[in-house]
Amino acid sequence: MLAHERQARLEGFDLIIGIDEAGRGPLAGPVVAAAVHINDSNFSTRIDDSKTLSHKQREQAFDEIMGKCDFGVGLMSEAIIDEHNILQATFMAMNAAVLDLISHLPLGERKTCLLIDGNRFVSDLPYEKRTIIGGDAQSLSIACASIIAKVTRDRLLLAYDEVFPQYGFAKHKGYPTLDHKRAIAQHGLSPIHRRTFRYAQ
Numbered sequence: 001m002l003a004h005e006r007q008a009r010l011e012g013f014d015l016i017i018g019i020d021e022a023g024r025g026p027l028a029g030p031v032v033a034a035a036v037h038i039n040d041s042n043f044s045t046r047i048d049d050s051k052t053l054s055h056k057q058r059e060q061a062f063d064e065i066m067g068k069c070d071f072g073v074g075l076m077s078e079a080i081i082d083e084h085n086i087l088q089a090t091f092m093a094m095n096a097a098v099l100d101l102i103s104h105l106p107l108g109e110r111k112t113c114l115l116i117d118g119n120r121f122v123s124d125l126p127y128e129k130r131t132i133i134g135g136d137a138q139s140l141s142i143a144c145a146s147i148i149a150k151v152t153r154d155r156l157l158l159a160y161d162e163v164f165p166q167y168g169f170a171k172h173k174g175y176p177t178l179d180h181k182r183a184i185a186q187h188g189l190s191p192i193h194r195r196t197f198r199y200a201q
Contacts, residue, residue, distance in 0.1 A: 024086055026175045028174035030075045031093050032156070048137065073148065116135065119131050154173055
């Protein structure tokens with residue numbers, strides 16, 4: 001899980017940032033991205049692609065990541081998704097996450113490498129950019145980012161569930177389950193639903 005990070009260090013990069021997102025597929029809520037720089041890679045909890053972890057494992061990993069890593073979060077709302085499309089909104093969230101992380105680090109020139117989950121990334125950031133298909137299962141930095149993004153988004157949807165309890169966001173987190181689609185058919189779209197997602201209507 002550290003092969004990509006080691007390679008980047010061999011090439012002289014001293015700030016290596018893993019980037020991943022959560023929330024591209026749901027019908028409701030924001031897309032959330034996280035950017036993570038690991039300070040201590042000796043984790044006692046399992047760090048892996050967030051989709052392969054249980055809720056309890058993600059929460060435990062989240063707490064340990066917060067103590068051993070620098071991280072930033074970027075969030076793009078359903079309104080931005082509708083305006084720009086989900087792919088562009090995802091890139092915007094990833095860029096925002098990197099800028100959030102960088103803003104919390106000491107000032108100074110550091111040779112920076114971004115490791116991004118996926119096969120494409122659009123950014124004007126002046127850093128080396130490397131996309132990795134399935135990166136959340138290959139890079140510890142990206143796996144940490146996937147967990148931060150997933151837990152952050154899930155907590156947001158839990159809060160939304162209290163505002164819009166008729167949709168069941170606490171259970172499906174906005175994803176297009178049968179129960180969610182039935183709730184939309186019965187109640188219409190809430191303010192946090194994505195209007196441009198045709199199958200949501």
